[in-house]
Amino acid sequence: MNKLTVLATLALASALTGTASAQADLSGTVTVWSWDVAAKALQSTVPSFNKKYPNVKVNVVDLGNQNTYDRGLAGCAAGGTDLPDVYSIENNEAEVFWARFPNCFTDLNTLGADKLAAQFPAFKWTELMAGGKRYAMPWDSGPVAVFYRRDLYQQAGINPAAIKTWDDFIAAGRKLNTKFAGKVKMGTVGNGKDDEWFRMLANQNGCFYFNTAGTEITVNQPGCVKALDTVKKLYDAQVVTTGDWGGQITNIKAGKTASAMYGAWYEGTIRTNAPELSGKWGVYPMPASKPGGVRAANLGGSALSIPDSSKNKAAAYAFLQNALATTGGQVTMLKSEGLVPSLLSASKDPYVAQGQAYWGNQKIWQTILDTLxxxxxxxxxxxxxxxxxxxxxxxxxxxxxxYKTAQEALDAAARRIASATGLPVAK
Known part of the structure; x- marks a missing residue:
């Protein structure tokens, strides 16, 4: 054995000893609060975590969505009392915590999260940061896609690959109306129940209720006006119907709608509620507002945080890293529960490139994740x-x-939001 070989061997042994030492140093219990399929997804990552950290016991507790939120607020209000080591939080509710209880959660930058920032899309960090601090790590995301019935489109002579803009989507809806005498629509909009279509279209147009600094109301800016105008055009063309969450599922099962536009997590909703339609569904990117425009938006998604009261922050952060910052962790949750990864490298995993039987063997995850x-x-x-x-x-x-125009409607909305929040309306 020459000198270089000896040195290399010693270096490797030292590295392995250091790794083993780091693993041995982590012990105790990490308690995780989550809900429903999200809790099941996190549980599915525990075996890979315990291969790295065999002395840490992970206890995933399914509290239900609302109960997790309520107990989190109560715990923060009580100064961190009775909070877990890892707390699940929906992105659109996250800033309630940062604003009301800025000292309740650990700044993950102090544990190394700043070094992982570029591994996730920028939009996923927007609601997870305040004052330069990262209070949570991105988990699943909701890249928007259109799920469609292959057979109904084909019968109406619709080529999904030709639907590139909302005008194309409306034209396809008119073909459906002609073929099925108006009994099959392009989708279900939760008008009067939810504004998710407006939010998806506004996000696509680079607009939202507020600016990205969170300092001004922007709901009446051009991108949002365009979004509301488009929703109205869909109704005027009679290519969509109205329904709540349950109504949309009923329409899907009954074949009354040929499409559904939602965050990608809706894949599991369709697949589990309509197993009898296996092979009849496909996916394509959401249409753009104009030729060559953006065909991407996000609806929904969650993150994981570490309460500052945790007594086992190092192990808790190691759990976050394994579940969220590794391709293996994210893809495990995609396979087990259909949670769509936020981690950019997950889109390159071989599983993403596999055809999915329910979706006519289409490589749907590749189509969806490519928009992130x-x-x-x-x-x-x-x-x-x-x-x-x-x-x-x-x-x-x-x-x-x-209202006569979308601009008039959203100007009124902006004034009401200003009255409710105290924030100014952007000029």
Missing amino acids: GDVPQARGTQFFQDARQVVLVTQSDFIGGK
């Missing part, structure tokens, strides 16, 4: 729910004819 890097940033702020309730009513009133 194009999603414009949006900021919900701590006033997300206040603004959402205003826009929900405004959209319904505009479609019902109360």
